[in-house]
Amino acid sequence: MKVLVTVKEVAEAADDFEIDGLDIAPEYLEYDLNEWDEYAVEAAVQLGEDGHADEVVSVTIGPERTEETIRMALAKGVDRAIRVWDDDIGGAGLLDVETKAELLEAVVAEEDPDLVLTGVQANDDGFGATGVTLAERIGFEWAAVVNDLELEDAVAKVHRELEGGVEEHTEVDLPAVLTIQTGINEPRYASLRGIRQAQSKEIAHQTLADLGLDASTVESPIGMTAMYEPETESDATIFEGDAEETAVKLASVLREKGVGAE
């Protein structure tokens, strides 16, 4: 079977940052592979190693800069990658889940995978909806927030992580889209050998036109109109001083509350 794993490079904001217009100013952003996608990539690579998957392909929507991040997925054992991007996509906000799903749908049509893995959500916009939207569009079955996965014949036996320390056991008919939760596995570090091999693996660049789409695909009814820092509601007593001084002050509060008494 073929496994397609979606990956996204996300920006993380520094502790102190400034907002410029509708985004955090670029000098305060650092880019990395989305945390949830790390686990999805690991799950996909393990399916390859277990003999379930003949080929693991990753797909991303992102500018040329993201190839460095995608290369890390290749270094961890993904066979090849597809990067979807052009100026029209770059000019769109891409907040609309439907838009992303439509782009991925076109890739699915070309690749014809049996299983698609995505992260539960992305660390930047946090919509948490791309995987299930994609499943609906391509007519696959799905399961969201998966933290255990076993394949048996044409069924994925998964655990879904519900709230409050409860897991739901679910059987999902393949082909399917599974959204992968953190903690499902231990994502590996890329080996030096893997990093070397990744240099020669293919990252195929696809434009809207290559996918048989046009600029209307990225038109969206959803747009961001403001970004701001939330007002802090903190009325915490903050202890000032060096480590020693603050520890003394905190210790006295703790003792007042009866903590640490024999």
Added chain:
Amino acid sequence: MSVLAVADHRRGDLRDVSYELVTAGRELAEALGEELHVAVVSGDVESFAKDLSLDGVDTVHTVDHGEEFNHDVYVQAVEALDSALEPTVVLMPNSVNGLDYAPAVASSLGLPLVSDAVALEWDDGLTATREMYASKVETTVEVDADRVAVTVRGGEWEPTEDTGSPAVEAFDLTVDESRVRSRVTGFEEVAGGDVDISDADVLVSVGRGIEEEENLELVEELADALGATLSASRPIVDNGWLPKNRQVGQSGKVVTPDVYLAVGISGAVQHVAGMKGSDTIIAINTDPNAPIFDIADYGIVGDLFDVVPALTEQFR
């Protein structure tokens, strides 16, 4: 035209977010001058309908099919309700189950989806407030469409508790079984074991700021010195450094100790949901803007690698 809110339940109980959805729905319905309809799908729908007979609800639609949540059934139920009611807004919970059906409903109905909304307004169209960048910023999102699907974050709206007298209507759904391609086979409690952190009076809780597994010792020593129980935020458990029964938060345990000391925990919403009921909350974090300080009673803005040993020393 109406607002349709879809209730959330699990293993025989309505979940808290259902009552919050009623509040969010009533506010939107008033702004729109439309009715508020609530739907409950699967389980003991008659009993749920009684619980959902709340202030501001015009009609409760019960869809009696199966016991537990199944997204294939939910998608078909909401599709059918949508075509009967043509709601202006379909409100769903941003719960784990909400994440499992709301995007499919929106896509199938051709409605734009705004997920994880923390505030909603209707003024000639929907305006939603959402967080981004791990809650570091808030954004305003406008939707240019006549009808829209929204999932709302739990704990952001006050639950509606006042009762009302809505009409209760059994909604006749014919489920296309060929579209049901997933089966729930059981549930499992995964946070059991020898330690129950929800029993502890004092919790020392450790988060991502600890950086490496071998550094955990620092926090263990503090917990020992204080006679406290050690707990953790999600990344520590994801890394396998502590077992699942130590996890505080939405997917772990909800705790309400006398004292909760958060060490190197930024205070993501999923974590805060599990500990905000603690009597006294103390945070040690390098980032003065970390959301944990918003709910803390006492705080130290500083490097835990300096502060924690110094604090331990005070109790030796």
